Amino acid sequence: MTILQIAALAAVAVGGGAVVAARDPLRQTLVLSIYGMALTMLFFVFQAPDVALSEIVVSTVGLPVMILLALRKVHQHQRQRERDRTQDES
């Protein structure tokens, strides 16, 4: 096992833990992208360039866009509810 492989494995182990540990969804999305990068590196050093290419397009283009849009929708919705509530009170 080469140093590169060990380093990539360590990065993946830490990254996976960080995704689970992050509490704030926005920060978690960011951590997930970084985790995707770590996985991509791991796939490269495991001699799997096809998989690495897939992982990088999914973890940089595919998922974050959808997660961020979903979060935006949720926040927007939350703000609206709060607005409604303050209107009720006034």
Added chain:
Amino acid sequence: MSFLPFAVAAWLFLAGLYGIVSSRSLIRAILSLTVVQSATYVVLLGVGYSKGGQAPIFADIPQTSKAVDPVVQVLVLTDVVIEATVTAMLLALAVQAHKRFGSLDPQDLRALQD
């Protein structure tokens, strides 16, 4: 040392499960699910790797050179696609659930109870 990839995989599987169990937000549960899934990538690619092997692409290397197992890579490719699709669908469900329940906390997402 040669057990390291598989130890990492077991760790990812359990960490992801912990993330789902302890999650107070659906989004966090969904992202933790992708961590569980990434455990399967690590196991599969770890299994197929052979020492000193090249990527199974014979464009620039002679056909007789030693290469890693291509089959597991195809399995992982399928796995990555599944990850993207299942996550997309779960996110859509989460958006819709937030509309109906006004919350993403699994504590509050209970319509049917016994």
Added chain:
Amino acid sequence: MVLFGVAAVGFGVVLVYGLSGLPAFGHYHGVYGKVINGIGVTERHATDLVTALNFDIRGFDTLGEEFILFGSVLGVVLILRQMRGEHDRPRQHEADEHTFAGASEALRALSLAVIPAILAIGIYIVVHGQLTPGGGFQGGVILAAGPLVVFLAGRYLRMRIVAPHTLVEIGEAAGALGYALVGLSGLVLAGVFFKNFLPLGIAGHLLSGGQMDLASAAVGLEVSGAFLVAFGEFLDQAMVVSGSPRS
């Protein structure tokens, strides 16, 4: 939580116990991979064996995979469809004026200039699947990123013009259908489902590997369509102001 703690320890022990039976890392010599590495180039004239497996030898798995993507995107469309009480379309001014904070004119121009490059890379990756890493899936996602950049440049409605719902959805369906038809052509023209029915060409050339190019193109169409449909649905959600009863 206590239950999970105990269970996780147990499950962890089981997992590690099982995984410890694996051959040591780097010492794997499976017969299947060997056989494939042996026949891929000689019998399929493809230099990227992962693609050869993906679109020919185990092309049937990819059929299932494409339809997982297709079915999930249908699911996203179904789940995010507009219900009564929600506005149909974003209000024109709100949506078109949407910009990411600080998206200056220069940034917009730059983003738009990037698009041709993205599309070129996407197509390159799709058609070189059998030669070098990449193929329909990877290229397809990159292709889907093109119209997305239009949105990042702050033009939501413009993106809708570049990639309208209907067209994208039909493209996706056509891609999925196309991949199924590649398999069916094998049955009709070569006598077995998914059997190669095109000349294999010379290994290393662009049009080598027989049906792989066709399959890869169909997958590229399907994947870029699928991701665009999903992006579009999420975008619509994020842009539409949900109508509460009072507004």
Added chain:
Amino acid sequence: MHIVALAVVVPMIGAAVLVGIRLWSPRLLNDLIAGGVALAVVTLCAILLARSAHHPFAYWMGGWRPNDAVAIGISFSVDQLGAGMATLAAVLVAAALIYSWRYFDGADGLFHALMLLFMAAMAGFCLTGDLFNMLVFFELMGAVAYALTAYRIEERGPLQGAINFAISNSVGAYAIFTGIALLYARTGALNMAQIGHALDGHPADPLVIVAMSLLFIGFLTKAAAVPVHFWLADAHAVAPTPVCVLFSGVMAELGLYAVARLYFTIFAGALGPHAEQLQAILVALGTVTAIWGGVMCYAQRHLKRLLAFSTISHIGVFLCGIGLLSPRGLAGVATWVAGHGLNKAALFMLVGVLLHRFGTVDEFELHGRGREIRVAGVLFGIGGLLLSAVPGVTSFFGKSLLDSAALEAHDPWLPAVFVISSILTGGAVLRVTGRVFMGWGASEREEDVQVAGAAREGDEETTRRDHTPPLMLAVPAVLLVGSIVLGLIGGVVPGIERAAAHFHDHAAYARWVLRGQPAHFVPVATSHVEAFDYLYAAGATVGALALAALTLFGYRLLPRTPSAVLGPPRTALAALRRLHSGHIGDYIAWWTAGAAALGGASLVLLR
């Protein structure tokens, strides 16, 4: 036998076409395309069923035949039980599509396309001979099923049900993935026959045992065995009725089919010496599931949830039958699954009729209102009797086979478990028949505190109608007739016994798949139903009737019963209900516990 690929690809093409034209095509065209494709697939599966009767065969995709018994491509390995399951699935999809003709509005092609994909996934899952390909179809089935569960996005129940379903099943799928990786590392193969062949003759070590546990727990998640069953009641109770028909009628059973298929093709050789211990584990799991599901079924007032728990109870019974690991047990399960699938589908359709008419599925709110639709009442009562395996019907023959298989395996108490399950589930449905369609019993649960939350929430229709389309009654009627007579047709039950014996033959499977040798099976002695079986089964039906009657008419006695008698069971039931919390975190904690228990028990007992 090229049609074997068509059974999967035709519905896929149909779905793609439906989506491509969905913005223009009228409802009628969608119905015609979907119905036509469904009937075509039924025909294809029936042909496969007939063709594989004596000669199971393998079809290699892309013409990649095995090279010296090393599989290169993906095979569809078609034998009669697999083709039979595919046929059952196709019949139920066709029935559900016909039923939904007059049931839903505004489904604009998406619903039809998803149903066709569901059909393709189930057919592929039953026919494939490749382990990874099986997982691909498992995921396809899952993806489509999550979307269909959430069909009514304006309600809360479907969203919650779909989320719990998707997360639980995805975790199960990742366990399967890991199991496949372990087996691939050991054998270098993905074809089930080849994996099994490679494992033969070696004693099972921890890797093989853990791989088996991971694969089984993954597929049991789909089948909903305790304690990985929690998602099922949430999802099956809220999906649109035509979808419930498929979920309970065949999808859950497919999880068990996979367990049986994997055991007999892959593990039977390696674990053969430990079959008795594995038998104990599976039978224990099945017994707990059968009783748990039965009790929860009886305790429901939300009719769809009641039927969902009855499915869990039956899954438990079937798991016991498979766990006996004998051809006769397998034959009993296969027979019963056929009868149960048609019957459960019909029952869900009848609940759909109530929902369509009255806008609720709450047993007490519907008290006596079902008198308006007598036909439905009669059918529902028949369904309840069939659920208790009344003598002479298909499920009865399955049950008799299971009883004799249990006695052969020296588990004399197992038939009692089957009877308890029959009494509880049959009794619950008969109770509903009495209360809803006859107006018997209490109109509001007087004896009990309000437990069940508003059962109206999560329903798909809330408007009242005064007319029920005859088609909605005709389809369940046909299915019920099928469920009654299937076992009576000459040669069907002996045929299933023969098919089960072939399915059971580990060595022959490897030969006909990998070497293409025609299979030569030893003739099977088929069993006979004795008079005693009739008496015994009649007892179960009488028990179910008595239980229903006791609940309907005996509730007035309750206040006079000393609380010491009622207290403990009530507390236990309340605790059981609390476990079904609807919280996905709890479910995953239970999943982990289930995986740890199955894996741990296997590691300890199978060494």
